[in-house]
Amino acid sequence: MRTTLQSERFPWARPSALCRSLLWLTALLVAFLSAGQAQVISPVWEYLINKLPSPLPILTNATPYTMDDENGDGKSLMDCVGPIRRYDANRLLLGIRENGIDETQPHDTNLANAYPDRSLIWINPTNGAPIGIALNMGLFPVPLDANIVAAGGVPGSYYWSFDVSDFGPGHRDQ
Numbered sequence: 001m002r003t004t005l006q007s008e009r010f011p012w013a014r015p016s017a018l019c020r021s022l023l024w025l026t027a028l029l030v031a032f033l034s035a036g037q038a039q040v041i042s043p044v045w046e047y048l049i050n051k052l053p054s055p056l057p058i059l060t061n062a063t064p065y066t067m068d069d070e071n072g073d074g075k076s077l078m079d080c081v082g083p084i085r086r087y088d089a090n091r092l093l094l095g096i097r098e099n100g101i102d103e104t105q106p107h108d109t110n111l112a113n114a115y116p117d118r119s120l121i122w123i124n125p126t127n128g129a130p131i132g133i134a135l136n137m138g139l140f141p142v143p144l145d146a147n148i149v150a151a152g153g154v155p156g157s158y159y160w161s162f163d164v165s166d167f168g169p170g171h172r173d174q
Contacts, residue, residue: 045128055128058099058115074117074139075102084123085164092123093134095162120162 047054049061064077082095099115101107114130115121118139122131144153 044126047128055123056094056115056121056130057111058096058101060100062100074098075104076100077102082161085162086125087122087134087164090125091131092125093162093164094121094123095119096121 045055047056047059052061054060058079059081060079062078076098077100078098079096079100080098082097085093087093096115096117096119099112099117101112103112103117114133116133116136116138118141119136120134122134123129124131
């Protein structure tokens, strides 16, 4: 008994080379047309670590020490910033964990006051320039949870983050 292939019984159901080529070209055309619809991104401003000065005077490319001496106590000589979040059409928020200034040593007081440790800074979205302080939380805004202390946690050994919601910065919905 001979088994007949489906394509032998119905030759009109077998795709021809021309049909396969047309399907391939159609798929390729659709791919190119949809790729052409992508949004063009053109940066308004950018900060590159190798092209100083930066829009914010505390952002430097200095690495004053080679070992990790980050204690989160406000004495670090290296700046440490968090993410930039859009607040509204005219303002961005930048989180500053460490401003790179040891406030226990002689320093530029005006610079330290303009960019305090553990603060949120307003940023102009069109040019990256600072607008002012949105919120200054301070180095230790809340005591550590008892469970963290019991597990060996010490003040400054934690990392903080922020986000923006309809409630505004610094609010939690609980």
